[in-house]
Amino acid sequence: MHSTKIKEGDDREEMELNQIWRGCRKIQGAIFRYNFDICADLKQHDPSCSGFVSEPIFTAVLGKYRKVAGMSESELRDVTDYFQIRDGRVAYRQFCKVVCSETLHKTAKSDLASGLEWNDPWHVNVIPQPEDRRRLCLILVKIAQLSHIPLMPYFQDYELIAQNVGVVTVAHFSRVLHFMKIPLSETDFLLLLRRYMKDGYLVNYVAFLKHIDNIIAYLGEHLLLDNSHDIIKDFPGRLVELELSQLPAIDGCKVVHPIFPDACNMPKKNRNQCDILFCIQNYIYKNQVRTTEFLESFDSLNVGSITKNQFERGLSNMGVGKYLTQREMSILLERYTDPVDTNRVRWRNFADEIDTVFTIKNLEKMPQCVVESPLRHIQELPRPGAASWENVPLNIRDLCEDAIAKIRIRIRNRRLYLHPFFRSYDKLNSGHVRCNITKQIFRTNGILLSDPEQDSVLSRYGNELGFCYTKFLDDVDPAEYAMPTMVTKQELVECPPFARDNLDPEDVSEEVIVRILTNAKRQAVVKSVSVMEFMKDYDRHREGEILESDFKRALDNSSVIIKEEEATILCNIFRSPTRVACVRYRDFCKALDEIFIQLDTNMGDQVVTAVPLLHLPNLDCVDCFLSFDERTICSQALMKLARKPDEISNLSQVFKDFDREQCGSITQNQFLRGITVRDMHVMLSSREFQAICKCFGVKKGMCMEFNYREFLKILDVLFTTGQMKRNY
Numbered sequence: 140m141h142s143t144k145i146k147e148g149d150d151r152e153e154m155e156l157n158q159i160w161r162g163c164r165k166i167q168g169a170i171f172r173y174n175f176d177i178c179a180d181l182k183q184h185d186p187s188c189s190g191f192v193s194e195p196i197f198t199a200v201l202g203k204y205r206k207v208a209g210m211s212e213s214e215l216r217d218v219t220d221y222f223q224i225r226d227g228r229v230a231y232r233q234f235c236k237v238v239c240s241e242t243l244h245k246t247a248k249s250d251l252a253s254g255l256e257w258n259d260p261w262h263v264n265v266i267p268q269p270e271d272r273r274r275l276c277l278i279l280v281k282i283a284q285l286s287h288i289p290l291m292p293y294f295q296d297y298e299l300i301a302q303n304v305g306v307v308t309v310a311h312f313s314r315v316l317h318f319m320k321i322p323l324s325e326t327d328f329l330l331l332l333r334r335y336m337k338d339g340y341l342v343n344y345v346a347f348l349k350h351i352d353n354i355i356a357y358l359g360e361h362l363l364l365d366n367s368h369d370i371i372k373d374f375p376g377r378l379v380e381l382e383l384s385q386l387p388a389i390d391g392c393k394v395v396h397p398i399f400p401d402a403c404n405m406p407k408k409n410r411n412q413c414d415i416l417f418c419i420q421n422y423i424y425k426n427q428v429r430t431t432e433f434l435e436s437f438d439s440l441n442v443g444s445i446t447k448n449q450f451e452r453g454l455s456n457m458g459v460g461k462y463l464t465q466r467e468m469s470i471l472l473e474r475y476t477d478p479v480d481t482n483r484v485r486w487r488n489f490a491d492e493i494d495t496v497f498t499i500k501n502l503e504k505m506p507q508c509v510v511e512s513p514l515r516h517i518q519e520l521p522r523p524g525a526a527s528w529e530n531v532p533l534n535i536r537d538l539c540e541d542a543i544a545k546i547r548i549r550i551r552n553r554r555l556y557l558h559p560f561f562r563s564y565d566k567l568n569s570g571h572v573r574c575n576i577t578k579q580i581f582r583t584n585g586i587l588l589s590d591p592e593q594d595s596v597l598s599r600y601g602n603e604l605g606f607c608y609t610k611f612l613d614d615v616d617p618a619e620y621a622m623p624t625m626v627t628k629q630e631l632v633e634c635p636p637f638a639r640d641n642l643d644p645e646d647v648s649e650e651v652i653v654r655i656l657t658n659a660k661r662q663a664v665v666k667s668v669s670v671m672e673f674m675k676d677y678d679r680h681r682e683g684e685i686l687e688s689d690f691k692r693a694l695d696n697s698s699v700i701i702k703e704e705e706a707t708i709l710c711n712i713f714r715s716p717t718r719v720a721c722v723r724y725r726d727f728c729k730a731l732d733e734i735f736i737q738l739d740t741n742m743g744d745q746v747v748t749a750v751p752l753l754h755l756p757n758l759d760c761v762d763c764f765l766s767f768d769e770r771t772i773c774s775q776a777l778m779k780l781a782r783k784p785d786e787i788s789n790l791s792q793v794f795k796d797f798d799r800e801q802c803g804s805i806t807q808n809q810f811l812r813g814i815t816v817r818d819m820h821v822m823l824s825s826r827e828f829q830a831i832c833k834c835f836g837v838k839k840g841m842c843m844e845f846n847y848r849e850f851l852k853i854l855d856v857l858f859t860t861g862q863m864k865r866n867y
Contacts, residue, residue, distance in 0.1 A: 159221045161338070162214035166201075166238050169208035177204060178235040190232035194219060197229040209338065262337050263346050266330075275334055278327050283354040285321050290351070293318070294344045306341035322461075412474055415467050417517065419459050420496040424513045426458065430493050433457045434486040444483040447472055453486070509703075528599060535595050542592035546615045549586050557584065557616060561608040571605040585841045647708055655705045656730060662699045663731055670731055673697040674724040684721040687714075693724070762843060763836045773834045776827035780819060781857035788817045790854075794847040804837050804844040813847075 170177065177200065182188075184196045198219055205215055222234045266272045293315045294307055307315075309332065316323060323331070337343045410418070423430060433456050435441075437449040445453075451468065454460040463471070477483040491500055496513050499505070528536070549555065560580045564572045574597050581588060588596070600611045663670060673696050675681070677689035685693070687710045694706060701709075715721040765773060785791050793816050795801075797809040805813075810832065814820045823831070835846045 158214065159217050162210055162218045163237055165208045165210050165214070165338070166204070166218075169204060170238065173207060175204065177201070178231075178239060181231040181235065185231070190230060191224070191228040192231050194223060194227055194229055197222075197231060197234075209340070262343050264334055264336060266334060271330060271333075274327075275330055278323070278331065279350055279354055282316075282321055283351050286319060286351065286355075290315065290319065291348055294348070305343060305345040306337055307344050309340070309342055312342040312344065410467060412470055415463065415471060416492065418462060420493055420514075421517055422459055422462065423457075423493055424496045424517060428457050430457065430490045434490060438486065443487040444477045444480065444485050446482065447484055450475075450484040450486060450489075531598070535598065538591055539595035539599050542588055542596050543615055545588065545592075546586055546596075549584075550616050553585070555584050555586075555616075557608075557612060560584070561612070565608070569604060570609040571602070571607055573605050574601060577606045577608070583841065647711075652708065652712065655701065655708060658701060658705075659694075659699050659709075660731055660733075666698050668697050668699070670694070670697045670699060671725075671728040674728065678724070683723055683725040684715045684718060685724050686720060687722055690722040690724060690727075762838065763833060765830070765834055769830045769833065772827055773830040776823055776831055777853060777857060779822045779827075780814075781854050781861060782822075783817065783819055784854045784858040785851050786855070786858075788819065790814070790817060790819075791847075791851055793817065794851075798847070803848045804839065804846050807832050807843070807845055810845040810847065 166177070169175075180200050180203075181192060181197070184192050184200075198215065201210075201215055201218070205212075218234075219229060222230050224230060266275060294311075313328065316328075331347075332342065335343045335347045422428070434445065434450070434453040437445040437453060450472065451460065454463070454468075460468075471489075472484055475484045475486070475489045477485050494500070496517055498510055498512065499508065502508060502510065550557070557580065560583065561572055562568075564576050577597065578593060581593070596611075597606060600607045662668075670693070674685060674690065674693040677685040677693060690710060691706045694701065709727065710722050713723045713727045715723050783790075790813060793813040794805055794810075797805045797813065811820065811828070814823075820828075831850070832843075832845055835850045836843045837846045838844075
């Protein structure tokens with residue numbers, strides 16, 4: 140045991156010495172690069188030539204050169220502590236001997252021009268994991284394949300400006316790789332930094348370029364450079380066809396194969412023209428990009444064609460170029476090549492074909508045409524990084540369906556609203572959260588699933604960005620519980636497609652009408668929209684009637700989504716008796732408002748009163764039930780606490796500090812801490828405290844919280860009642 144402690148102490152001391160020597164090496168390199176004399180500055184503050192200065196003076200002198208030498212504050216502090224003696228002074232003469240390697244009066248020599256005398260020019264870090272080492276080799280081979288010109292001049296240009304010998308910053312290293320069009324994912328770039336990082340903030344590009352040159356020479360000798368795509372075909376945007384060992388679980392998601400991010404998650408075979416166009420349409424639709432605005436600026440003569448270089452620049456400006464390889468770009472150029480001039484590209488044909496994801500050209504000439512946006516194949520396009528669900532084994536798909544069914548039942552029975560939980564972790568509004576966050580949200584809301592069921596759900600909705608909670612909530616939380624259904628789903632009858640000419644409201648069953656109105660009411664409640672505000676804009680003269688086309692358009696604008704046949708049925712039900720082409724929208728809105736208000740007519744005064752209806756959820760649960768003895772104890776405890784209500788103790792401010800979400804409830808521990816701050820905990824025993832927590836308990840997911848707002852109201856009522864009794 141004693142020997143183990145001695146060994147740990149030796150290791151700690153060795154780490155401290157390495158830290159001090161690293162700081163001294165940085166100062167040495169700065170001295171020989173910039174030729175400044177730290178020792179002369181220190182000697183000015185030592186008139187007696189004793190070889191010692193005070194600690195503030197030593198720190199101030201080194202602080203002037205700290206940023207130039209690239210030292211951190213901790214390294215400066217370690218160097219100062221190392222050369223400090225017992226009386227607090229610093230032996231700067233010993234420091235100068237270590238840094239300058241000779242005397243205080245060092246003469247400049249022409250053969251010392253860099254700081255590499257104390258640094259290893261081939262410094263690299265050790266990668267312990269064998270999977271990471273093999274992956275690093277593949278990355279270097281890929282870079283060697285794509286680097287058709289020498290990389291050394293790009294790094295040397297930065298070295299001439301920054302005066303760094305053999306190293307560059309991480310930002311410049313990334314810029315050079317991006318300029319050379321070497322595609323690397325974030326994980327691959329971090330792996331390169333782990334290998335070639337030096338001094339914590341610089342990259343040793345000399346060792347990096349040496350390894351690249353060695354790989355190029357080796358491939359050239361074995362005649363594999365031209366056929367290297369057979370070894371690493373389309374790496375890293377595709378799956379690597381090597382028998383690598385299974386990677387560990389990352390962020391709660393089990394990784395079975397080393398998958399690298401890809402724009403459209405296509406398989407390892409080359410994409411054809413349709414796949415390329417679908418990928419571009421998917422990007423254009425998601426980012427709402429206007430294709431014409433990026434290409435028409437190159438067509439000054441408005442002839443409909445531009446050069447190939449201009450076409451590539453336009454795609455890069457709109458953000459599509461980074462998702463296309465050179466082969467795919469050549470396929471795209473060949474598809475839209477101008478038959479008159481083969482050196483130009485017909486960009487108008489490209490823009491018209493891409494814009495079909497939004498609408499159809501010349502739609503004003505086809506008023507009866509129904510446009511589907513986005514197209515079906517765009518909606519069903521696999522998400523980036525997600526596995527094809529059709530290729531997943533049948534047992535995993537069945538397990539996922541069972542898990543989703545359990546989640547639906549839990550959401551419907553407990554009236555759970557999961558959107559705020561996911562959005563609170565989605566700071567960028569990307570629609571994705573981490574996989575471990577998803578598991579945490581499931582546990583918080585009492586959605587208990589086994590590990591295989593959780594893995595199956597994550598594999599279905601997971602991709603390279605994480606867990607796609609928007610698609611997940613669309614499938615498991617349709618919000619059908621917001622309004623009571625009149626009939627069961629099995630009894631619902633699809634509304635037959637009626638023709639406008641022979642459609643009669645009497646021919647439609649009452650059950651179908653009730654179902655349509657219930658669907659519209661449900662959407663109005665869930666989305667909290669006022670349909671009247673959207674319809675009255677079309678009624679300029681405030682007659683209470685609008686055209687049938689305006690009625691349907693207002694429904695679409697208000698996000699009340701119903702079928703075309705159902706909208707036609709509503710138009711016939713509320714059709715104006717004087718104007719056949721108009722609809723009485725006020726009667727329709729009055730029918731929808733029945734979910735918010737109740738009209739009460741007083742027959743004596745002939746006054747119609749609107750009574751608002753407010754849905755208050757029942758917060759009581761089985762765990763909050765109090766027996767007779769518990770109610771007696773709780774009432775006695777509340778009478779004690781009523782001596783210090785909120786206006787005296789100001790408890791509300793303490794509780795509000797704990798309630799950051801302003802939901803009106805805090806944990807029992809926070810409640811105890813709040814009354815302890817106001818010295819009110821001495822009034823209660825442990826039984827009385829438990830009785831009060833049980834009386835004002837609120838079930839939040841799997842936890843029991845304390846409703847402090849109701850608690851403060853009760854204290855104010857008891858205090859006011861006690862004052863009134865004393866006054867009487």
